[in-house]
Amino acid sequence: MSNKESEKLRIGKEEELKVVGMHCATCSSTVSKSIKGVKGVKDANVNLASGIAKVEVENARLKDIVNAIRKAGYDVVTQKVSFKVDINPEDARKLEEKIEDIKGVIKASVNPTNGVILVEFNPYSITSDELAEEIYRKTGHKVTKVKSEVANKSEVHEMLKRLIIAWVFTIPTLYFQYSGLPLVALFTSIPVQFYAGLRYHLGAYRAFKNRTTNMDTLVSLSTNIAWFYSLYAVIVHQQTFFDVASLLVSFILIGKTLEAYLKERISVQITSLRNLKARLEDGRVINAEELKVGDKIIVKGGEVIPADGIVDEGKGEVNESIVTGESMPVKKGKGDAVIGGSTLISGYLKVYVTRTGERTYISQVVEAVNQAQTARLPIQNLVDKVSSVFTPVIIGVSALVFTVWKFLLGFSTEDALLFSVATLASACPCPFGLATPLAVLTSVNRLAKKGIIVRNGESLEILKKADTFIFDKTGTITEGKISVRGEGDKTAISYASAIEKMSNHPIAKAISSIPSSLEVKDFTEFPGSGVYGKVDGHDVIVGKRDFVLQNCEGDGKGDVLVCVDGKVTAWFYLEDKVRDDSVKVIDALKKMGKRIIIATGDNSENAEKVGKELEVDVIKGLSADEKAELVKNEVKKGRIVAFIGDGINDAIAIKEANVGIAISSGTDIAKYAGDIIIPKIGDLLTLLEYSRLTVRKIKENLAWAFGYNSILVPIAAGLLYPAIYLPPEYAALAMSMDSVAVSLWSLVKV
Secondary structure, eight states, X not given: OOHHHHHTOSSOSEEEEEEESOOSHHHHHHHHHHXXXXXXXXXXXXXXXXXXXEEEEXXXXXXXXXXXXXXXXXXXXXXXXXXXXXXXXXXXXXXXXXXXXXXXXXXXXXXXXXXXXXXXXXXXXXXXXXXXXXXHHHHOOOOEEOSSOOOOTHHXXXXXXXXXXXXXXXXXXXXXXXXXXXXXXXXXXXXXXXXXXXXXXXXXXXXXXXXXXXXXXXXXXXXXXXXXXXXXXXXXXXXXXXXHHHHHHHHHHHHHHHHHHHXXXXXXXXXXXXXXXXXXXXSOEEEGGGOOXXXXXXXXXXXXXXXXXXXXXXXXXXXXXXXXXXXXXXXXXXXXXXXTTOEEEEEEEEEEEEEOGGGSHHHHHHHHHHHHHTOOOTTHHHHHHHHHHHHHHHHHHHHHHHHIIIIISOOOHHHHHHHHHHHHHHOOOHHHHHHHHHHHHHHHHHHHHTTOEESOTHHHHHHHHOOEEEEEIIIXXXXXXXXEEEEEOHHHHHXXXXXXXXXXXXXXXXXXXXXXXXXXXXXXXXXXXXXXXXXXXXXXXEEEHHHHHTTSBSOOOSSEEEEETTEEEEEEEEEOOBOHHHHHHHHHHHHTTOEEXXXXXXXXXXXXXXXXXXXXXEEOSOOHHHHHHHHHHHHHTTOOEEEEEOSSXXXXXXXXXXXXXXXXXXXXXXXXXXXXXXXXXXHHXXXXXXXXXXXXXXXXXXXXXXXXXXXXXHHHTXXXXXXXXXXXXXXXXXXXXXXXXXXXXXXXXX
């Protein structure tokens, strides 16, 4: 193994991982095999009692080992921490890679739009404080641990402070420069160059230390060339450019301050809901995160409800669109549940708090949205490749511009220098880094407001390409409220109702709704098949056709048979109504040319009836594993599969799909599997629309970035001189507006 390969190791010679979900020797054996199956793992010793897996490696990534354990059906105890960092968008990927090289780090996601790094790490290997120190040591970036992922406004305030200082000293610099007092201009330009512009010089230094280049390199290089050449010019009594250096910094700060403001505005659309204030019944106002279960809070019309709870007093209309996606207000009164993050449109409520902190619905939403915001879409790989060569190419072009103007066209050193500096100042790789995350950020936030929670931002791009949609039936396509229609001997039906009262199965509940007060003895349940019991002295079996006919004589129609004393005497037909919005969704998908399958565990005639009604292929009688196998086979065939289910029974199939979509019927989103959670099947169309819009927005943002640089750089290099000339300071202003344009365009919904 070479030294270079050795440096890329993300796990030391031995790592301890806490594995959860093991309950027998087979489990520990399975986990051990899964770890040893990872390339580069030398040995693994899994202790069932402690749940600790000791892993010896030669060359393997911790992320691959953790993924292998999770793929085997178990999980690993990890910790997540968010850091705030000052970073350029184009450096995000490099920083992620460097952090993932730190021992104990599983995954790092850098969000360049709000400067937040979300790191998942092994707490048995490193602490969050040690991690912060290690990040600084390896990358030069000083990070600050944040308690919440809400982007604070310190960046805007910091930028604004430097912007004011820049202009306070730039104006006198201009005055003295054009008054023939270059020595005084030198002194007035120092605060601009070395305080207001310090962040760019430090950024360029960090990039140099990490053997890379970025926007800071271009800004620092261009301003320093102008300033230090002017210093030389003062000594030898030649033309100086202190005005150019100062204006460069000042104009760039205008654009970058505006950009910082826009990024923060986009970032806090949802996350700000976590920072709600709560008014206690005694009149005190506290932060919502300080609330405790049992507190009583007062909510007035127009206010956002700060926590989950139950209405204790009062009445009002509440907008629950953040949970349900429905904008129509819902009436609430004493005893009704209310969800934090929803808005009391009118009225007055005293609410008894039932869930606080991270258990509240809005906290779960914020957490999910934060994770989605750090998504890295496949298209970003192309962007990273372009960004990595962009700055070196521009530096080369700038040198070429100086050579051409000075030595080929015979211009003076000062003029050639201005063209060269303008070229450096006009180019900006930042929009390339912002194009994707800003588009994802705006879509994720907008969807969250509609009650659609995107937990995996990458899924928005994949969903647009999905060609096969597999739906669970019960509770997804249908209402999930099974009704039964009985035929045959009425006494037998009454026996069946009595015996089914002993079971919790959904079909049993439907049958037991038929009135019966008979006593049941010797009840036995055969999971997945049926039930047996003695009713009124008779042996009664109720269950699936195959199960009943194996034990009884006779025949019968229907989905569930009733056998009394060895003979089939009655039967039930099951019915589950198709949701109205299911029809709309299926029709829309058909028009898009998508392949649609209904995969259901229901083996009744009703399943076929649903398929015929919707004119969709139905594969019935599938277990949860068989549904997952179906999805896996479709993926193996090269299809891009979206599976839509209720998130609990279909968890395995949802995980196997390219995009797993769970339908949430409650407020505890943490328990739902899937990349995306939608309140109801009808919201799938909204999701598909946003998937399309997100990908389109990314491409438009990239077109802005490429187009802007393609036009600006040649003009700054003097290609159209003397018809059109772009001085360095205006080139810098135009450059800084490139990122502003991308930010603004991300906010525009078209």
